[in-house]
Amino acid sequence: MWKWLHSYADPERAYNLSGKLLPWFSMLAISLIGIGSVWGLAFAPVDYQQGDSYRIIFIHVPAASMSMSAYMAMATSAFIGLVWQIKSADWAAAAIAPIGAVVTFIALITGATWGKPMWGTWWVWDARLTSELVLLFLYLGVIALYASFEDKVLAARAAGILAIVGVINIPIIKYSVEWWNSLHQPATIKITEKSSMAAEMLYPLLINILGFGLMIGAITLVRFRAEILARNSMRPWVRELAMTEGVK
Amino acid sequence: MKKGISFRQAFFTLLKRDLQIAIRHKGDIFNPLLFFILVVTLFPLGIGPEPQVLSRVAPGVIWVAALLASMLSLERLFKADYADGSLEQMLLSPQPLPLMVLAKVLAHWLLTGVPLILVAPLLAVLLHLDNNSYGALIATLALGTPVLSLLGAIGVALTVGLHKGGVLLSLLILPLYIPVLIFATTAIDAAGLNLPYSGHLAIIGAMLVGSLILAPFAIGASLRVSTN
């Protein structure tokens, strides 16, 4: 099992493999997000309580759910890098961080935008929004730490450790924030998707969630490939690549 | 030349050395304490002296100030050792690294955390904290500040080789402090309303146990990266 993993740990092979995966990820992501968004924004029925403003969930919910998944992916990758000392895994973790931060930011902005018509105010210390805000801080911490090291091989290792520490803390933070919220606010204002959501609303939402996941994967692959090239710029295979690709 | 030092002896050797150095360098103990007192005194000046308002915000103010003081004092935890090569020697010593790290964090907590706990009731008086809440304040600080030291030490270990100051450190560790802050302040609030707060303390205690077990490994791994 680990022998197999190690064979892909070699930067050159990781670069080539990710190059093969990239077109699939990007094509699927574009088509799924296209279908999901058009369906959700134009064809899905109007909500009887919220009118058309509910349609922001087709962006908000995928972003929110993927913001957490991206953190998990980053921490998993960092864990692999730490335990089996695989540099490619550290780089993958470092590649995910800014994407995760942007997705989290999108979730926050769309959440606030949704809040305006719902609650009449942009920001409410709602449990979910607060957790999302803390998640953004965790991402920014990882990014800031990565940026602070001159030696990027070390930077990726350090950022990886922080990501793992963060992932252990996320459930505790989430739980404590929810609990804090339930103490300080009655449960009247809370974003809860109705569990009995109409299928015409649910399907485009699910398609968009999947599309967002693939999009994050695709952007991660692009950044991962760039990271590999930057870290190996003095290796012969990268020079060769630059010679052959650079001419075009 | 036999090697006969047990883990326990090694732990106390390091603890003793760190306490000895700190006692010869007293500023390190008093500065964070002064910071703590100063921040708390700023609040009545900022939000007005009404006792009701102050007693309402007292738990939060004291805890946020304790959090910041703890973080600021932590910054020096590994700095000197890093600069004079002691840290490398610690990493290469035959003693288990998590144990050594724990000794250093304990020494640091004894020097900076304990004084905070001792001076907190005084500040509570200034902020008109509810009379019922004093026990909860002391208990949450006693259980919570070690958690702050352990979690904070991870961030310090990650940044010790960098020339950046506390701003980066705060970005790394303040989000991790949120659960402690929430449970500690709600425990004090509950005590003020004469409600039981042992459940809150149990959760903070659980966080202490968890961080006692896990943090030393994270700190050790971080130090290995920082000294690379």
Place this chain on the structure above:
Amino acid sequence: MVEQNSSKALLSANQLTCIREERILFDELSFEITAGEIVQIEGPNGSGKTSLLRILAGLSRPYAGDVHYQGENITRVRDEFNDDLLYLGHLAGVKSELTAEENLNFNLRISGYDEFETGDILAKVNLAGFEEALAGHLSAGQHRRTALARLWHTNCKIWLLDEPFTAIDKKGVEELEHLFLAHSKRGGCVVLTTHQDMGIIGDDILRKISLEYRFV
């Protein structure tokens, strides 16, 4: 006990590559160090001597390759390796707030020794009479000697010393050289970097590993 191990390499470097700030310091460097050897790593400033020593000690992780201690990867047998390793860097952990005696006492205890006479050891490095002086008040040479004192009370086989002669006078250097020779006779090995010429350890005994300054 020495016989068995002397046939086997105490420390071996396999295909070590070190990259610092996008510059390759050394590439696929391999060598073996056996018991009884005294090895000098030489090369101009910036050629990676300290980096190599730190990789051998397990403080730095090489970009590629690994270091083996008696045939085992040092990351796997870190405890046993650390137990047999004495590494002294440019700065070797002397606390200026503590006295020379307290420093030595701490360093030896943390290395696991519990029976020693700090006064005797300090006398061997010409620090008799300075036991109670704060290390911060000592001269550079005395400061360095406080760190080096550990070499007189150790049973670690592998000594990795980064510039051990810095700030040490001629007589001190000679004493250290005698100590290295005695250590190698006992079946230990010494790996050191220095720009100074050694008078006592001749070229017939000293093995050299040369690093070049590489521009790429």
